[in-house]
Amino acid sequence: MNSKRKVHATVKDQQLVQKRRDEMIRGAVHLFKQKGFHRTTTREIAKAAGFSIGTLYEYIRTKEDILYLVCDSIYDQVSDRLQQITLSEGTLESLKLGIAYYFNVMDELQDEVLVMYQEAKSLSKDALPYVLRKEMDMVGMFEILIRRCIENGELEMRDKEVRLLAHNIFVEGQMWGFRRWSLKKAFSLEEYIEMQTNFLFSGINGFKPKNKGDTNE
Amino acid sequence: MNSKRKVHATVKDQQLVQKRRDEMIRGAVHLFKQKGFHRTTTREIAKAAGFSIGTLYEYIRTKEDILYLVCDSIYDQVSDRLQQITLSEGTLESLKLGIAYYFNVMDELQDEVLVMYQEAKSLSKDALPYVLRKEMDMVGMFEILIRRCIENGELEMRDKEVRLLAHNIFVEGQMWGFRRWSLKKAFSLEEYIEMQTNFLFSGINGFKPKNKGDTNE
Amino acid sequence: MNSKRKVHATVKDQQLVQKRRDEMIRGAVHLFKQKGFHRTTTREIAKAAGFSIGTLYEYIRTKEDILYLVCDSIYDQVSDRLQQITLSEGTLESLKLGIAYYFNVMDELQDEVLVMYQEAKSLSKDALPYVLRKEMDMVGMFEILIRRCIENGELEMRDKEVRLLAHNIFVEGQMWGFRRWSLKKAFSLEEYIEMQTNFLFSGINGFKPKNKGDTNE
Amino acid sequence: MNSKRKVHATVKDQQLVQKRRDEMIRGAVHLFKQKGFHRTTTREIAKAAGFSIGTLYEYIRTKEDILYLVCDSIYDQVSDRLQQITLSEGTLESLKLGIAYYFNVMDELQDEVLVMYQEAKSLSKDALPYVLRKEMDMVGMFEILIRRCIENGELEMRDKEVRLLAHNIFVEGQMWGFRRWSLKKAFSLEEYIEMQTNFLFSGINGFKPKNKGDTNE
């Protein structure tokens, strides 16, 4: 949220810097999605962004800066969208809504998520922590949601369980993006949300036959 | 298992080919784990494998062949290990055991899984289907496990739900590998297995307070 | 002249492209003459041209492009020079002059001709037709010269004969270049021109003894 | 004829050496015709010859040896065939026959001639003289033919003219091979022989109109 890693720009005009970087990011996301970070050249990015290679380097220092900017920007977008779920009131129902909302966001930003998901590992040891930090923040949002339910007496859960649950929700959202080659063939987004919510809340045991299975747990 | 994509070797002695490729894969996995596929040079792989660059190319045609060989080999290892869970008898208890066993396998092969998970996307359009196919096969193993429970009358579940559940289990196993930077700090493997199994079977609802929460769903 | 095969350049400034390519061609001709196309490395060519290997590849795509550029340029030079012989007036005397002029051109450009002659065959199936086409054009120039003599009533010759004669002249010109190791030891250029012209016009029969040989054919 | 450049073989049995080399040459000619010397690998030659790369190197020292062997062998074949024209009796008629015979030989061996013609230049400074020597010998055969006519009083020609004429005949024979892409479209071998012979003997002047042109030379 706060602690940004500064990427150096030669150009002074901060508004211009932001504008150019946005163009750059848009182009880069598109290219990374198709060919991955390593197979995309800086020239291609410059071209996709609509300016020359020389100009590109007025706004970054290295190619890796672009990747960082891209990842950073994507997390910001996702974070921005998710911000509002933290406003929930702490009922299981609002937790459900939060999850559904999150899955919808992941569907909308699937390209971006896919890119970030697959390329973040190419960040240098230097930049990685910043991105990982962001991810933890997002997992943290779900933790907050859950904890609010606990505070409200809707749930009884240990800290570790909260954390793992938040991870699970987070990963199931990503899963819709990075396994879509497989999932989209089988489910619509609505189905996916409904079924995942069901699994999340009731688990396998929710599928035990009603007549006889009642007693064994 | 059957439909392999053949990687061309100049050397004829099939045993030798297998031996050299094993050496190659071992070295490559190690390097890919550290630096990723793109940042690893063929020379480094040759060196890590213990032979010259010329020799390397007697056993493959392109660098990408190595990646394919690596992915292929990893899936084979995982598959081999998982084969035995499909022998389960179709009770929820054995499903639990199967899952636990799978998580253990993923822990043991975590380096390999991480590599495959992060680099498979760099495979060419040509090789990717073979690897994706393998992944589907593995998800399929869990589907079999689940379906056997259904046949035994232990569960009532629609086809789509079977498939999604299998996906979830599969991804939670991978998650232990590819999010370990975060998870390992919080959980031991045993904890992880136990807690995930619990979530998987009972869901969030299993954490409702006993006294009052009984009625509302 | 018209149908050129375009060789791709990254650099946009067309004038610069032409300038750099000229430098490149000059260096390449020199090297090809000494070592042949295959034994010459791109680095050597870059160095001979006076720029770096990276710069070289801003003006071509593959090594073969250089060969094409070289062959193309040489044919253009020869063609340009020969253009003026087609202005001849259609007498046997001007045909003679044309031939002499051509032989002189071939002597001046002997290095270039030798190179093109020996390396053109290394052109890809893709580029070869363009070069062959040029050669046919040049043979065509002699055909025109001859046909003009026919139109003027100086000669009576069938089409096929015109074509073969043009070929012969063309090859005798090249011969001076590619067999010079042998011919230059025996003849000066002037001698060569005079004697070849004599053979071309009078043939062997021109050397029959005057007194008795009249009757035997 | 005599002075052969020895190519070293590890194998002692001279008959075997000759046999293996013949196999080798046959395969090499075929490959060189298609791809040229430089683009043909020693492995391919070994394979085409029917033995292993190891065996190949029992019979030669370097790849260039193969080229030398090929060129040498081709010249021997051509020489052998031409040997009999030197038996001619020294009339213009028999000179004509010799030329026709030579053109026929060049047609039969056109692949070989083409190969030798295009690749001989790749021979090292070391081997080239031997091949050039052979070529001079062959030109020499035509010189002999011509000189015999002179001795018989059928012709009056200076030494230089004899030599150039021999060259011309020689080159016109090769021309049928190395320009066949163009010539074969226009002429049959018979036509070519007839027309070339006609040009060789009568020259352009033979095509002057009969009625008026008699006086002007």
Add this chain to the structure above:
DNA sequence: AATGAATGAGGATTCATTCAT
């Protein structure tokens, strides 16, 4: 601020040749 030509280190791949079996 913008441009794009120049650079050259770096990387994938080939292939003639050797040598142990």
Add this chain to the structure above:
DNA sequence: CATGAATGAATCCTCATTCAT
């Protein structure tokens, strides 16, 4: 004698980065 696995120098080409205009 025959084999074919091993070698590594050599080579083509790419691309991130710089810098003069």
